[in-house]
Amino acid sequence: MNNTMDNVNLRAVVLDILLENDKNPGHSNLITGQALSKFQYLPKSQRAFISRLAEGTIERRIEEDWLIDHVSSVSTKKMKPVIRNIMRMSAYQLKYMDSVPVSAVCNEAVKLARKRGFSSLTGFVNGVLRSLARDINNIQYPDKSDFIRYCMIRYSMPEYVVRILMDECGSCTEDVLKGFEKEHRLYIRCNTGLITPGGLKKKLTDEGVTVEDTCVPYAFAISGYDYLADLTSFEEGLFQVQDLSSILAGLAVNPNPGDYVVDVCAAPGGKCLHAAQRGSDITVEARDVSEAKVGLIRDNIERLHMDNVTAKVWDATVKDESLIGKADILICDVPCSGLGILGRKADIRYNASAEKTEALVELQRKILSVCSEYVRPGGYIIYSTCTINSAENEDNVDWFTANYPFETDSIEKDYPMLEKDSLAKGYVQLLPGIDNTDGFFIARLKKKDVE
Structure with a gap:
């Protein structure tokens, strides 16, 4: 060709x-x-x-x-x-x-x-x-009286996924399915260490980019560009591409001066780099399972000019004796079924199954088990997934707090833009079509002081 x-x-x-x-x-x-x-x-x-x-x-x-x-x-x-x-x-x-x-x-x-x-x-x-x-306009779809069949055809969704969403979302199921079909916007997070949100907005506008505000003051939705990497503001490291739900997860990270923050499943680095911006005089260590993934993190560290973040290859399921009791905050964004991002990744829906979910839950719990030892008493684990499945979300939180010296910690004050009863209990499930984000679960777990 x-x-x-x-x-x-x-x-x-x-x-x-x-x-x-x-x-x-x-x-x-x-x-x-x-x-x-x-x-x-x-x-x-x-x-x-x-x-x-x-x-x-x-x-x-x-x-x-x-x-x-x-x-x-x-x-x-x-x-x-x-x-x-x-x-x-x-x-x-x-x-x-x-x-x-x-x-x-x-x-x-x-x-x-x-x-x-x-x-x-x-x-x-x-x-x-x-x-x-x-x-084509006269072909009949299944009637809503057969709701599962209707959703399968109307929203092109496998039966297993429809049943999961019905269990999790109840009467809001179709609203969530419609949410997956909405236009998928590109979100960015301002690198506040280099520029103010207002300054970034002006610079992007001057480059011909359309910039829209979000519920987070330093996050924007952008459009109207061709190649993102050709933008001067991108080359200068003035922003990081990161979905809004992922940015919202970062609001649960509230480091104090001098804190040591570890992200165990960090690639491509959005959450750990966000954490590095949220506190003064803090140290962030980003980890992931392969050199390729860690390479993505390092690229972003360099582009964003972050001098308080390091990255290393480490499998989150393998205990690192040198890290035991060291972390003030540990970010644990585990591998998951991805049912919250069906609108952005077209074929996730076709690869979901009960067997794969069971294997993922086992992996998630293994990672949580290992990570429990890294956090000092009084420290926190920020647990998150991009799925809508209580087996990977609330059930894991319940299992973890029942078996390890952790308790949920209210995140109500961290999310004034959300009206969710669960925030006071220490977690939140974001839903497409309801919250105008991807499906995302966020929980903050505090390690109990040694008695």
Whole structure:
């Protein structure tokens, strides 16, 4: 493929992303990002088309299969992978991309099928897509009386995830599902060690960026830029990209002067670097399991000019004897099922299962068990996840406080912008569609003084 935009078939790029995702599920963001990195010379609009069509097709595949199967004599499950993905991406365009003409959707699908060696199926592809284009707005979805089935198809969500959300969210389940579908904004946290929030806002505006305030005075939502890394304010380390829910988690970290803060699952460094800004004369140590992850932290430390943060490779499940009793505050943002960020990572929903949740809970409890020894009496663990699942959240807090010398500590004063009864109990569950954030759980656990 020559590096001229005239020779780049955007839908062929998307098809390759979809096929690669079939082979390596669970990494769609990475796969899409790697594909886009090869086409940085394309106009922003064309890169956005690739990204939207790839991620959208992956995210909505349950609904796409439902629509296709209503007009096709062959079910999507029985189609060859290339044809199935061509049909899915075409269904997504017909349903969600009104600016793309029906003729373009059908003709490009036929061309792709022929180019990939399926000339004998071009008539089938064309016929099914023409029928779908004609009937797409008349295809009936399951009735709400069958709520699980309705949510599965309407929101393209596997049954296991729908049942979890119903258990956790009750009557708010559909509001949460709608929240996942809202536009996913990019949030940044001002590096207050280098610039004031007002100064950053002005500098970004001068660079042509649209800046909007949030409930956190030094956090903003930004849009209207092309390459983030090309912004002078980014190069100068004046802000850190960090989702709003993650920034909110940092509000539970209240270091005193001289405190030693440790983040055991720190990559890419948002929470530990936020902590480093929240106190004077404090020391922060960031850890993660691999050199690659720690490399991301070090890159951010350098770019943000943070001289009170160090990073090292360490597996959080392995006890470090040298750290026992040393930490005043320990940040424990554990690996989780990610059910709170389904709107940002398209394929998490398809990789969730009861078995994986059980394994994650075991891992989370192992990390908490090890970390319990690192905190001095009177110190704190800030426990967080990006999921909506009490098995990984409240149940872990209950288990931990029942088996280790810790108690929950009220975070009510740290979150004046939230109205949640649980804050006084020391934890909070943020929900998409309700709190205008990702799904996120935050708890503060205080180590009891030695009797």
